[in-house]
Amino acid sequence: MRSVFIQTYPIYHDLLDTEQWLGRINRDRWMPGILADMGSEVELWGGDYEGSVHKSDIDEEGMGSYKIRLFETVSDQSQTKKHYSDALVEYAKSYDADLHLLKGVDGGVGIRLLNQYLLPEDKPFVFIIGGKFYTGNVPKADLVFYETEEQKEKLNNPGWRFWRRAVEEERLLRLPKSVDTDLFSPAPDLNKKWDIVCVGRLINRYKTYDELEELSEHFKVCMVGGGPAKEEFEKKFPKIDFVGQVPNDEVPNYLNQAHAFIHPGENDYFPRVISEAAACGCILLAFADSIATDVLPTDCGLRLDRDSYVQEIKELFDDKVLMKQMGNNARNYAVECLHKFSTKKPMEKMLQKLDFHFH
Structure with missing residues (x-):
């Protein structure tokens, strides 16, 4: 099984250069590693000012290695979140993954991929939502990872928002935050400044x-x-x-x-x-x-x-x-x-719901 995680906002949206982004190890990097350790062939894709290829070898039991591909973006919009990548779309067509997991619902990289490939070709995809939780594409996802009960309620029951389509509860899974509790830990010897x-x-x-x-x-x-x-x-x-x-x-x-x-x-x-x-x-x-x-x-x-x-x-x-x-x-x-492996059980449930199996 081939799985691809896609950062739908360009990596520089958070004011980071390529090296800084690669050095930021968090849930976005742990989830691909956990899924790789579970048996999937995994890659992580994103948009950058220039294309490059890297390998993620997180030295952590329970996390496998995977390839990171960064694709050149088209930056014809002033807002960086709207930047997209035709190079990523073309590569996705040739790579032919079994499952695409999109981090964010409104980033230009993801919207371009959805409109140019995933939706026309009816490819399975999952949204990993963070802040913004709804666009017209969200109800089209095979599954949606949400983070809070308020998001779940609004997705499942749009209420007076008549223009929104509800996302059925069976297609919703809660995804916890993940933090390195060894790096982020109390330091009682530090003075409180x-x-x-x-x-x-x-x-x-x-x-x-x-x-x-x-x-x-x-x-x-x-x-x-x-x-x-x-x-x-x-x-x-x-x-x-x-x-x-x-x-x-x-x-x-x-x-x-x-x-x-x-x-x-x-x-x-x-x-x-x-x-x-x-x-x-x-x-x-x-x-x-x-x-x-x-x-x-x-x-x-x-x-x-x-x-x-x-x-x-x-x-x-x-x-x-x-x-x-x-x-x-x-x-x-x-x-x-909120530990590093907090997302493992939700991803196991995702595979069960979508009836994916590793061979």
């Missing part, structure tokens, strides 16, 4: 981080991440420590120097960094109107009200016993539910 840390890309009009300004009036706040709006945000939020973009394997160092991690976004369902912060034993903070309890369990932190979040955090920080309990609970949550 900040009260709260935030990690994210600094892009204006996409993420404003306005809540951090208010927090910085009451707490020591650190912002980890780079992007085109970094200088603008540094001027806008002078009391926040901006450390810039750091390699992913250095992020734990910053998470471990803060008591709590906050995700201030409004449009995300389950950001990966919540898992990473939990694995480091950070108290988890997010806003209740965007992050649900199946993502942030109530014993691991606070789901905040946007009208009273400063006071809620102050009250928590006054209770040192509760703070320690929440940090320990967050670490246990990551170790038990």
